[in-house]
Amino acid sequence: MHTVDVMTSSPVSHTTRIRMVSSTSSTTRSTTNRRSTFFRFLVGALLLLNTSTTAAALTLSPLQSLALGSRLASIQQAVRQEITSSANRSTTAATPTINDDLFTFLKNNNKHPTIVFPGSGGPDVLTDELQQAINNDAAQTSSSSCIVWDWQHHRGTIATAAFDGEAVGEALAEATIRALQLEDSSSSSNNDNSKQQQLTSIHIVGISVGAFCANAMASALYDHFQHKDGNNNAHRPHIQLTLLDPFCTRGLVGVGYGATHFGIKADYAEHYLNTDDPVPSTNNALPHCYCIDITQAPQRRTFVLPEGETTMHCWPVAYMARHVVGGSGVGGSSNNNGVLPTHDESRPRGAVNVIR
Numbered sequence: 001m002h003t004v005d006v007m008t009s010s011p012v013s014h015t016t017r018i019r020m021v022s023s024t025s026s027t028t029r030s031t032t033n034r035r036s037t038f039f040r041f042l043v044g045a046l047l048l049l050n051t052s053t054t055a056a057a058l059t060l061s062p063l064q065s066l067a068l069g070s071r072l073a074s075i076q077q078a079v080r081q082e083i084t085s086s087a088n089r090s091t092t093a094a095t096p097t098i099n100d101d102l103f104t105f106l107k108n109n110n111k112h113p114t115i116v117f118p119g120s121g122g123p124d125v126l127t128d129e130l131q132q133a134i135n136n137d138a139a140q141t142s143s144s145s146c147i148v149w150d151w152q153h154h155r156g157t158i159a160t161a162a163f164d165g166e167a168v169g170e171a172l173a174e175a176t177i178r179a180l181q182l183e184d185s186s187s188s189s190n191n192d193n194s195k196q197q198q199l200t201s202i203h204i205v206g207i208s209v210g211a212f213c214a215n216a217m218a219s220a221l222y223d224h225f226q227h228k229d230g231n232n233n234a235h236r237p238h239i240q241l242t243l244l245d246p247f248c249t250r251g252l253v254g255v256g257y258g259a260t261h262f263g264i265k266a267d268y269a270e271h272y273l274n275t276d277d278p279v280p281s282t283n284n285a286l287p288h289c290y291c292i293d294i295t296q297a298p299q300r301r302t303f304v305l306p307e308g309e310t311t312m313h314c315w316p317v318a319y320m321a322r323h324v325v326g327g328s329g330v331g332g333s334s335n336n337n338g339v340l341p342t343h344d345e346s347r348p349r350g351a352v353n354v355i356r
Contacts, residue, residue, distance in 0.1 A: 059166070059261075064251075068160065072167040075154045079171035098123055098150050102172070105147050106179045111200045114146040115172065115217070119208030119247075120161060122152035125306045126314055127207065130321040137326045151213060162212045162250040162257070169216030176202070176217075177224055201238035201340055207317055208279070211246030211262060219265040238340045241266040243289065244316040245274050249281040256281075263288035263349070268341045272316035272324075273352075279313045290347040294319050297355040 060068065086101045106113060114134050118127045127148055134146035151168040155161045180199055202221065206214025218241045225236040241263055248258025263269030263286055271289035274282070285291040294300065294316060303318060305311075343349050 060163075064163070068163050071156075071160065072163060075164055075167040076171040076174075078154065079151075079168055080175070083171075083175045098148050100147055102147070102175055103179045103182070105145075106176060106199075108144075112144040112203065113199075114144070114203040114205065115214075116146060116148045116205040117151060117165070117169070117207065117210035117213035117217075118148065119210050120152060120155055122150050123148050124308075126317040126321065130205075130317055130325070133321040133325040140326075149213070151210070155209070159252050161209050162247070162254065165209060165212030166216040169213035169218075170220050172213070173217045173220035173224070176221065199237035201240060203240045203242065205242045205244065205320075206246060207244045208282070208313065209247040211243045211248070211258065212250070214241060214243065215258075215262050218269075222265040222267075238268070239266045240341065241269040241289075242320070243269070243271045243286070244320060245272065245277070245279070245282050245313055246286070247279065247282055248284075248286070259284065259286055259288075261288075262286050268343060268347075269349070270341075270347075272320060274312050274315045277311040277313040277315075279311065282313065285350075285352045287350045290343060290349060291352040293352055293354045295354075297323075299323055 082099065083102050086099060116127060116131060118124070131146045131148050137143065138145045149168075149172060151165065154168055155164050204214045204218045206212070218239050221237075222239045225239075243262060246258055246262060248262065249255050250257035258281065263271070269286075269289040271286045271291040273285055273291050273293045273295070275284075275293065275295045277283070285293070295312075297319065299319065299322070300312070300315060303315060306314070341347065
């Protein structure tokens with residue numbers, strides 16, 4: 001493996017550097033009882049893999065399905081109920097809030113909606129700031145606004161948190177697809193050809209372990225629209241994934257899972273990286289994303305940790321809210337003049353843009 005350093009300029013008034021990064025047989029059972037136990041285990045695992053639930057079925061091993069399948073299916077059912085409850089809840093909010101009505105949100109923001117998944121502690125002052133920044137930018141640019149989806153009540157222990165997040169993300173993707181189908185049906189029945197109800201793009205943001213929610217939602221949407229038949233495929237929405245210092249370990253033994261999976265199923269995937277905080281599995285660039293390393297960004301010198309925060313693990317959220325949204329910083333998060341970000345020569349997958 002080798003590293004290539006290239007000097008380049010950025011929209012911010014300082015020099016950046018880009019470097020490329022790479023992305024036994026079992027012991028024979030001695031008794032009939034042991035053989036029977038092992039056989040029942042395999043049958044149970046296969047049955048779980050073939051259930052109707054969408055609980056990360058394509059990425060769970062048989063053992064994980066056996067251990068977690070029921071839990072993840074319950075989480076997804078709970079999320080569906082939350083979405084239904086929010087749809088039945090009246091709201092007078094001018095802009096979306098926490099876990100607001102997803103169906104109404106997508107109806108009102110059917111062009112470029114943004115969905116943010118917080119980390120394990122749930123929404124905080126910085127996620128509030130990020131949401132407000134996106135909504136302010138949307139008001140000025142006639143773009144779409146942002147909703148924050150709080151999933152902390154579904155998060156279990158460190159052993160299950162990543163899987164729990166994936167279940168939440170897939171359930172939100174399912175609801176998004178359903179909402180769009182309802183809008184398409186309504187437009188067709190009303191012969192409303194003037195309304196362009198097709199989703200132009202969707203921006204999904206994952207913070208820390210919320211990256212598992214975001215990546216799962218992006219992947220499910222990407223697969224759905226990628227495989228749609230007919231002329232509607234021409235209107236496949238642009239899937240943008242932004243990961244803010246993502247936690248990358250899945251379960252107790254899934255070290256490196258994020259490096260292998262995060263960002264593969266997205267039209268554009270970006271990773272805002274801080275490398276000097278103590279949170280494990282968050283300090284390396286993701287090969288399938290365009291990475292912006294902001295550890296040495298000059299703006300960090302004046303950044304003050306919010307009350308309750310003790311590490312710079314939260315810095316990427318503040319950086320995005322204050323220096324990216326609206327187009328003032330490095331990255332592709334802002335929808336500048338309606339141009340959606342892509343992995344072109346300036347932002348290839350596997351490149352690391354070090355802000356100094």
